[in-house]
Amino acid sequence: MRAYSVHLLTATGAVLAMLAMLAAVDGKWSLMFLWLVVAFAVDGIDGPLARKYNVKTNAPLIDGVLLDLIIDYLTYVFIPAFALFKSGLLPGWTGWVSIILITFASALYFSDSRMKTKDNSFSGFPGCWNMLVLVLFALQPNFWVMLALISALAVAMFLPLRFVHPVRTARWRTVTMPMALAWTFFAGWAAWGDFHPQSWAIWGLAVTSVYLLFAGMLQQLIPVKRPELI
Numbered sequence: 243m244r245a246y247s248v249h250l251l252t253a254t255g256a257v258l259a260m261l262a263m264l265a266a267v268d269g270k271w272s273l274m275f276l277w278l279v280v281a282f283a284v285d286g287i288d289g290p291l292a293r294k295y296n297v298k299t300n301a302p303l304i305d306g307v308l309l310d311l312i313i314d315y316l317t318y319v320f321i322p323a324f325a326l327f328k329s330g331l332l333p334g335w336t337g338w339v340s341i342i343l344i345t346f347a348s349a350l351y352f353s354d355s356r357m358k359t360k361d362n363s364f365s366g367f368p369g370c371w372n373m374l375v376l377v378l379f380a381l382q383p384n385f386w387v388m389l390a391l392i393s394a395l396a397v398a399m400f401l402p403l404r405f406v407h408p409v410r411t412a413r414w415r416t417v418t419m420p421m422a423l424a425w426t427f428f429a430g431w432a433a434w435g436d437f438h439p440q441s442w443a444i445w446g447l448a449v450t451s452v453y454l455l456f457a458g459m460l461q462q463l464i465p466v467k468r469p470e471l472i
Contacts, residue, residue, distance in 0.1 A: 245296065249304045255316075256313050259277075259316040272434070286409060311352055318369055327341045331379070350400075362407055367399045368399075381447075424446060428446035428447045431443035
């Protein structure tokens, strides 16, 4: 029962995705991101619980990996892409190019059997567009900067670049976990404050985002002492 309860927890992400989509359709971006932040938190919790209760053995009738991927595509890719397009942050053809890049590349990446490395990091940018789009809403850089970031990360999905998994990557986890928790906190704070440009949450988002984006690549450059973490 505990194992199946983990599947039920994961499935709540679909409800959160619908609530976020309804808010996005009404142009309530802060509310949409609040629902996505909650979904992000649930996604961070259900994985450790699934491993703790061994859902593959104790709840085999539901494919937890497939369930998680379906919900992740909604909350990490589809809804953030919709929000980016409808918000007007990327005018004209730049908006069309962005949503095509995000949705097309992510569909291929999410079905790629090589997305995880031996140390449980991600090989290639893991399609966390929800995180990027939230930061773009908060910082609102020039649309050319946005387009360049989106294009670069879409290409990075298929390059041998490593990106840390906040929970499963063992190396630097004592730093990565607090950074991921801090990012979640600052994201919720920024959305709750309607992305006020003078909020300290904006600075917190910028710092934690830079770490989460580049930590895996730094790990590739810095030799490890223990072979099991290669």
